Amino acid sequence: MTHRSDQRPSRRDLLRTLGAAPLAASALQAAPTARAQTSSSQARIVIAGSGLGGIAVASRLRQLVPGAKITIVDAKQEHNYQPGYTLVATGIWPIEKVKNRNAEFQPEGVEWVQEMVASFDPASNSLTTTGGRKIGYDFLVVATGLQLGYDQIEGMDVKAIGSNGLGSVYASPEAALATWQAMDAFRAKGGQAVMTLPAGPLKCAGAPLKMTFMVADRLRQAGTLDKSKVDFFSGLPDDTVFGVKPVNDNVLARWKALGIQTHYLRKLVAIDPGARKAFFTSPEGERQEVGYDFLHVVPPMRAPDAVKGSDLAAKDGPMAAGGWLEVSKDTLQHKRYPNVFGVGDINGTPRGKTAATVKKSAPLVAHNLVRVIDGQPPDQIFDGYTSCPMIVREGSAMLIEFDYDGKLTPSLPMIEPLQESFMAWFMKYRLLKPAYIAVLKGRV
Numbered sequence: 001m002t003h004r005s006d007q008r009p010s011r012r013d014l015l016r017t018l019g020a021a022p023l024a025a026s027a028l029q030a031a032p033t034a035r036a037q038t039s040s041s042q043a044r045i046v047i048a049g050s051g052l053g054g055i056a057v058a059s060r061l062r063q064l065v066p067g068a069k070i071t072i073v074d075a076k077q078e079h080n081y082q083p084g085y086t087l088v089a090t091g092i093w094p095i096e097k098v099k100n101r102n103a104e105f106q107p108e109g110v111e112w113v114q115e116m117v118a119s120f121d122p123a124s125n126s127l128t129t130t131g132g133r134k135i136g137y138d139f140l141v142v143a144t145g146l147q148l149g150y151d152q153i154e155g156m157d158v159k160a161i162g163s164n165g166l167g168s169v170y171a172s173p174e175a176a177l178a179t180w181q182a183m184d185a186f187r188a189k190g191g192q193a194v195m196t197l198p199a200g201p202l203k204c205a206g207a208p209l210k211m212t213f214m215v216a217d218r219l220r221q222a223g224t225l226d227k228s229k230v231d232f233f234s235g236l237p238d239d240t241v242f243g244v245k246p247v248n249d250n251v252l253a254r255w256k257a258l259g260i261q262t263h264y265l266r267k268l269v270a271i272d273p274g275a276r277k278a279f280f281t282s283p284e285g286e287r288q289e290v291g292y293d294f295l296h297v298v299p300p301m302r303a304p305d306a307v308k309g310s311d312l313a314a315k316d317g318p319m320a321a322g323g324w325l326e327v328s329k330d331t332l333q334h335k336r337y338p339n340v341f342g343v344g345d346i347n348g349t350p351r352g353k354t355a356a357t358v359k360k361s362a363p364l365v366a367h368n369l370v371r372v373i374d375g376q377p378p379d380q381i382f383d384g385y386t387s388c389p390m391i392v393r394e395g396s397a398m399l400i401e402f403d404y405d406g407k408l409t410p411s412l413p414m415i416e417p418l419q420e421s422f423m424a425w426f427m428k429y430r431l432l433k434p435a436y437i438a439v440l441k442g443r444v
């Protein structure tokens, strides 16, 4: 196994990039669009979930409402830098870079209840933890992220990732590393790679595409691309692998040049890891069996059960099946419970399941919530900012940024969206984790 970069940046690349790095970092840390409101309230604020969104909002509320009693509820002890999983799963980063202790990031003066929320009862402004503790609140922020639906793929066992050519970047840091081990073994000989994408909302919908670019690149580096085949099975309609048209078309053109074949309206329903077979169905119910040497599984995603089973979940419309939080896409306030806000992946918004979305929306959620605490309506509007550095090969990426309407919203003057660059790669590789930690600490 190797972590060595086969394609090292040239000295000129590095100098050019380092010159631009401060600008990139400052753009990443741009101040929220308007000044945040403060309050002298002593309200009880409960935050469900201590991932990126929960801690980012807690850090801001600590500053904006110093008299409030803020409680975070989440049993998770480890804090994972999930945007780094694709780097671990493709042999670029060591696993340690995506693992921190959650205690490191808990803001001072915030109570941390180390249990999960078992159920929400918004009608009585309370929730119950898995330990049976009932916690009342005046205001609630739901930041539980999402649940990976590996259970919806027959024969899939997360513990089997890494063996028999089975990969899946999403499950955990350990699964990401095991995915790299499977990919590394596969590239030595080459063969059939089967890459998958379910329909429906996903966190970092670019990750399945990055994994596909990188499997081709790793084969190329190993000299086995010519005797290999990479097939991408999309659950989306014809010619769709990504929901933003110019990005989609750009990716498909690149894949065509690389010889990656695409298949559409194919849903991964079962795998037989021992026999290395994947089974897909079409909307007409046709079942297709596909053999593989390397398989990348991307599970369907839904809201965690505690949210999905509560009155906070969307009741109808496209977000109801996944049980996503029923928030206004503009203010991120719950549509039926005005003392509830959502941040991050749990939100039933048309786009925006990325860490970059949290960076842009956490200050807005904190501000709008403070307005509501003080009896005023929310006044900041979220544009749906979503971003994804699309790795196209080792040492090169495209920085894709867009809004709810799928309009490209480039934020850095020296980076053209849809044009691959070493700079975009360098941001992903080196600059975005410090920016993520600044978001957690409420510094941006």
Ligand SMILES: Cc1cc2nc3c(=O)[nH]c(=O)nc-3n(C[C@H](O)[C@H](O)[C@H](O)COP(=O)(O)OP(=O)(O)OC[C@H]3O[C@@H](n4cnc5c(N)ncnc54)[C@H](O)[C@@H]3O)c2cc1C
Binding pocket: 048, 049, 050, 051, 052, 053, 054, 073, 074, 075, 076, 081, 082, 083, 084, 085, 086, 115, 116, 117, 118, 143, 144, 145, 146, 169, 170, 203, 204, 207, 304, 306, 343, 344, 345, 346, 353, 354, 355, 356, 357, 358, 387, 388, 389
């Ligand atoms: C493979 C991969 C690649 C990615 N790449 C990128 C990228 O390149 N760029 C980017 O911007 N984003 C990327 N992301 C997405 C980014 O990591 C997420 O969008 C971000 O972490 C969302 O933050 P969150 O707080 O909503 O959820 P999380 O950070 O996942 O945190 C959710 C927290 O809620 C807790 N929780 C769950 N259920 C309950 C419950 N019942 N009670 C209490 N707590 C609960 C969990 O334990 C967890 O701590 C990637 C993600 C993955 C997995």
